[in-house]
Amino acid sequence: MTFLPQAKRFDWSNLWIRVASAAVLVPAVLWAVWTEASWPFLLMVSIAAALLAIEWGGMSAPRAPARVSAAITVAVLCGVFLAHDGQFPLGWAAVGVGALLAALIARGISEHPADAAFGVVYVGAPCLCLIWVRSTPQGQWWTLMLFAVTWAADIAAFGVGNALKGPKLWPRFSPNKTWSGFVGGLIGAFAVGALMTFAPPFRLNPVAAGVIGLLGGLATMAGDLWESMLKRRFGVKDSGDLIPGHGGLLDRVDGLMFAVVVVAAARLVNHLGWDH
Incomplete structure (x- = not known):
């Protein structure tokens, strides 16, 4: 009979660092979500999109992370700003077109086009969904x-x-x-x-x-x-x-x-x- 392996013990050494990080980030997120003004939420989503694009470029395009990250950032932010303006169909179209352009840029610098295109969708789709959910009644x-x-x-x-x-x-x-x-x-x-x-x-x-x-x-x-x-x-x-x-x-x-x-x-x- 085959038994599944048991999980290792958690390393508790960085628990307080994790708690401190959450204590800083959670109130900022809650304020951006709850405040009546829309610009803090847009700023939060935009900064997050750019940071996620940078991390994705660093993971998926080690030879040219800056250019792939920039392509993903521009594509996603175009969609985010259009969505924030209420132009959701155009926002989704921007993500689709941006994915194709990011793939072309990645191909031109010998990186994987599919990874760059997926990065736009992977980061962009949740951002647009987040903008839309908050905009509803x-x-x-x-x-x-x-x-x-x-x-x-x-x-x-x-x-x-x-x-x-x-x-x-x-x-x-x-x-x-x-x-x-x-x-x-x-x-x-x-x-x-x-x-x-x-x-x-x-x-x-x-x-x-x-x-x-x-x-x-x-x-x-x-x-x-x-x-x-x-x-x-x-x-x-x-x-x-x-x-x-x-x-x-x-x-x-x-x-x-x-x-x-x-x-x-x-x-x-x-x-x-x-x-x-």
Whole structure:
């Protein structure tokens, strides 16, 4: 009988660094989401897009990271600014055209065109979804739920996984993640999604919100595993060293980049009877 390998113990030495980093970043994110002015949120998304593009260029185009990063940044920011202006079809078109142009630039400097094109979509699609979710009615609440569900999934998976340990989830790509953490993360995301509906005036059925939270939590962990696969492919441990204790920005928001697509889809079909 074959047994799954057990997860290693977590290195607690940098825990306080991780907590301190979160203590600085979380209030800034919450303020940008909740403030009535739209420019702080646009600034946050724009800075994040540029940093993610830089990290992607550094991982995927080691011979010419600056030029690939610049191409991805320009393409994504064009889409972001158009979306912020309410021109969402043009924003998505900008991402598509930008992906093609980034591929051509990468090909011209002997880098992988597919990686450059994917970088535009990988960074651009979540950014446009994030802009759109916040622009909808009650968009601030939906955006807060997105962040809350993502953080809950990460924290619950981390806590439960380290407390219970047990078999690894996918040891080939992510040796420290466990099945117990996976289940714990889903439960945490479901609970937080449902609890968000008790904060008026957020109009959503608690069960439906819990399901959205569950799907968002599943997407969060899928995004985390996806980035682990990408890092393994590119031969890097972290996407960067921007955030103390966490690595690069991509290491911190990989799950959010998948979860925002799920929440945006849920927001799109919200008219099917999920309101109170």
